[in-house]
Each structure stands twice: as structure tokens, then as C-alpha cells.
Amino acid sequence: MKADFYKENRRAFMEKVETGTLSVFMSGELLRKSADDDYPFYANRNFVYLTGIEQRDSILMLYKNAEGYKEILFILPSDMMAERWTGERIRPEIAAEISGIENIQYYDEWNMQLASMIQKEKVQTIYLDLDHKSDRRNWNSADWMKQYIETGYPQIEIRNALPILKKLRLIKKDCEIKALEHAEKITRDGIVAMMEHSKPGMYEYQYKAEYDYALAQHGVLEPGFTSIISAGKNNFCIHYYGYMGQAKAGDIVLNDVGVRWGHMVTDVSRGWPCDGKYTEKQKLLFECAYRTSQHMFDILKPGIPMKEVDLIIRKYNYEQLKEAGVCKSYEEIGKYMWHGGAHHIGFDVHDMVDVEGVLTQPGMVFCVDIGIYHEEWGIGFRLEDNCLITDSGCRNLSEDIPRTVEDIEAIMS
Numbered sequence: 001m002k003a004d005f006y007k008e009n010r011r012a013f014m015e016k017v018e019t020g021t022l023s024v025f026m027s028g029e030l031l032r033k034s035a036d037d038d039y040p041f042y043a044n045r046n047f048v049y050l051t052g053i054e055q056r057d058s059i060l061m062l063y064k065n066a067e068g069y070k071e072i073l074f075i076l077p078s079d080m081m082a083e084r085w086t087g088e089r090i091r092p093e094i095a096a097e098i099s100g101i102e103n104i105q106y107y108d109e110w111n112m113q114l115a116s117m118i119q120k121e122k123v124q125t126i127y128l129d130l131d132h133k134s135d136r137r138n139w140n141s142a143d144w145m146k147q148y149i150e151t152g153y154p155q156i157e158i159r160n161a162l163p164i165l166k167k168l169r170l171i172k173k174d175c176e177i178k179a180l181e182h183a184e185k186i187t188r189d190g191i192v193a194m195m196e197h198s199k200p201g202m203y204e205y206q207y208k209a210e211y212d213y214a215l216a217q218h219g220v221l222e223p224g225f226t227s228i229i230s231a232g233k234n235n236f237c238i239h240y241y242g243y244m245g246q247a248k249a250g251d252i253v254l255n256d257v258g259v260r261w262g263h264m265v266t267d268v269s270r271g272w273p274c275d276g277k278y279t280e281k282q283k284l285l286f287e288c289a290y291r292t293s294q295h296m297f298d299i300l301k302p303g304i305p306m307k308e309v310d311l312i313i314r315k316y317n318y319e320q321l322k323e324a325g326v327c328k329s330y331e332e333i334g335k336y337m338w339h340g341g342a343h344h345i346g347f348d349v350h351d352m353v354d355v356e357g358v359l360t361q362p363g364m365v366f367c368v369d370i371g372i373y374h375e376e377w378g379i380g381f382r383l384e385d386n387c388l389i390t391d392s393g394c395r396n397l398s399e400d401i402p403r404t405v406e407d408i409e410a411i412m413s
């Protein structure tokens with residue numbers, strides 16, 4: 001993505017905050033795994049959305065005044081000894097080129113700058129990207145910054161920037177769609193590789209290895225999110241990460257995987273018979289999901305309440321399962337459909353967007369995910385595709401990834 005993308009994101013954000021406010025965003029810090037081993041660094045997505053910078057310990061300050069706004073980006077200074085061990089750090093001129101921010105300063109100056117800005121500009125309100133998952137205790141960089149400001153500048157009111165960003169991230173720009181389209185091609189390679197190599201006796205980790213290998217051929221060194229790849233009974237664990245199970249003759253293999261490209265993440269699920277031929281029962285269920293999916297791509301267009309999309313999927317899929325003689329009444333649909341099917345994708349696989357009360361609009365991208373779980377028959381799978389809402393309707397971005405009984409059997413033969 002070019003600097004204009006990040007510039008436009010900052011402009012749109014600044015339009016939503018009041019004059020006289022300062023906003024502070026952080027890329028985050030390294031998390032220690034154990035001893036001297038750290039987890040791979042993963043930059044805060046909102047920070048990347050605003051800067052394009054994925055280096056740890058980077059800070060963005062945005063101050064809005066009557067004339068416009070000031071932008072400062074703080075990055076780690078070069079350090080010969082540190083860089084000898086862990087690689088080159090981004091130089092100021094490169095950071096400026098990526099982000100489109102002219103004023104680049106070094107990380108160790110952020111607290112002086114913060115103090116002087118608060119004093120000179122008489123800042124009374126600071127926006128931080130505060131994000132908590134309800135059942136987690138972990139603090140992130142914004143929490144530390146909040147504590148720092150509350151301790152040093154108790155007069156300052158802290159507000160949350162997250163609701164603003166969640167609105168901005170909902171509508172994707174052309175360059176984001178292009179990145180997704182490319183990511184879908186790589187996703188296809190990964191899923192097709194698993195289908196092509198599939199055979200009874202294959203372990204889930206072997207499927208995973210095929211997927212990862214296909215991605216690596218494109219320079220994608222890790223999947224878009226932790227891959228879900230399971231076989232047989234393990235398909236009944238919705239977010240299964242075991243990888244040690246074995247596909248036995250007659251088992252369905254389920255994948256729920258993605259690829260990140262240009263920050264954008266795909267999310268696609270398929271279910272195929274490990275031996276390449278659907279049984280009657282597998283075919284019966286798969287075709288219910290397929291018809292429901294096709295129906296959604298036929299009807300989705302701008303102007304549909306987002307919260308109804310899930311409901312339409314559920315009702316239509318119920319009709320299919322009823323006709324197939326599987327489900328007798330709508331009351332028992334929960335026995336076969338275990339999850340909703342329409343989350344947005346983008347910088348995050350479950351994208352940080354605000355869909356409260358919104359209608360579908362051009363530029364939204366969300367999953368159409370039809371999961372069917374029939375425990376008695378031992379068949380569980382999902383058919384999940386990525387739907388882009390366009391001006392006149394919608395487009396299935398993942399339609400080239402085999403998704404019919406015929407196409408999947410052909411690829412596996």
C-alpha cells in the first residue's frame with residue numbers, strides 16, 4: 001500500500017476528533033516468551049492502518065489545531081550493536097516514505113515531546129486506542145500510556161479512539177480490495193494443495209504443511225491467522241488447533257484458513273472427503289450449504305441490515321436441510337448450525353469494525369460462512385467465502401477456490 005492510503009486514513013480519523021485534542025497510537029512492544037526468547041512481533045493493526053509501519057516501539061502523535069493537524073512519528077534510533085543481532089531498523093527517510101509523515105523523531109524523545117505539546121498547546125484531551133477483551137487481563141501499550149498520562153497529567157481527559165477507527169475500517173478502499181484479491185489467489189493455492197495431496201491416513205499436520213508450503217512459495221511465511229485444519233470428529237471443535245489427528249477413509253477434512261497480503265487477510269473454509277469422493281450423506285449436506293451460499297451471493301447488495309445477514313443464512317439453510325429430510329423444525333436448527341456466518345474481514349480476520357445498526361454498503365467485505373455439523377453422521381464442515389458488496393450487488397472474492405462437489409472431486413481425482 002502506498003503512503004496516500006495511510007495519509008487518507010489519518011485525515012479521516014482527524015476529521016472525527018475535536019480541535020485541541022492529541023491522539024497517541026503505538027505499534028506495541030516485544031512480548032517475551034521465555035528466557036531470552038521473544039514472540040514474533042506483531043504490530044497493532046490500528047497503528048499500521050494509520051502509518052504502514054510494522055516496527056516495534058513506534059509511536060504516532062496527531063495533534064489537531066485550528067489550522068489543521070500536526071503529525072509526529074517516533075521510531076527506534078539506529079543501534080549498531082542491536083542491529084547486528086536482530087537486523088536493520090527502519091531509517092527515518094524510509095519511515096517517512098512508507099507513512100507519508102514528514103516529522104520523524106526518535107523513540108527516546110516521545111515523553112519530552114508529549115510534555116511540551118501538552119504544555120504549549122494546552123492539550124486537555126488525549127485519544128488512545130484502548131481495546132480490551134473482556135476475559136483477558138493483558139495490558140497493551142495503550143494501557144501503559146494511559147497510566148503514564150493519568151499519573152503525570154491527571155488534569156487530562158482520556159478518550160477512546162477505537163470507536164472512530166472501527167467505523168473507518170468498515171469500508172474498504174480500492175487498494176485494500178486489490179490486496180485481498182491477491183491474497184485469495186494464494187489462499188487458493190494453499191487449499192488446492194491440501195485437496196490434491198489428500199488421502200486416507202494423512203495427518204492434519206501434513207495438510208497444514210501442504211498449506212504452509214504453498215503459501216511460502218509466494219513469500220507468505222505465515223498463514224493469515226492460526227489455521228484450522230481438522231479431520232473427522234475433530235471437525236466438531238469449531239476452533240481446533242491440534243493438528244495431530246488423522247484422516248481416515250470416509251472422513252471429511254475441514255479447513256478454515258487465510259492469507260495476509262498487503263495487511264489484508266482472507267478467511268476461507270472448505271470441507272472435502274479425504275479420499276476424494278463425497279458419500280451420499282456428505283454430498284447431501286454439502287449441497288445444502290452450497291445452495292445457501294449461492295443464494296446469499298445472489299441476493300446480497302447494498303442496503304441490507306448487517307444483523308439480518310446471519311438470519312437470512314440461517315433460515316435459508318434451514319429450508320435446505322428440511323428439504324433434505326435432515327432437520328424437521330426451525331427450532332432444532334441449532335443442532336446443526338453452531339455459529340453465525342457473517343463477520344467482516346480486513347486488517348484483522350475478525351475485523352475490528354462497528355456494524356451496530358449498519359446497512360450493507362459498497363466496500364464492505366464479510367464472510368458468508370455456512371457451517372453444518374451433523375454429529376450422528378459424523379459429518380461437520382464449513383463453506384466460507386469472502387463477499388465484497390459492490391454498487392449493484394456483490395462479488396464472491398473466493399469463488400475460484402473449488403466450492404462445488406463436482407469441482408472438488410475433479411481436483412482430487
Ligand SMILES: [Mn+2]
Nearest residue numbers: 256267268384
Ligand atoms: Mn474462517
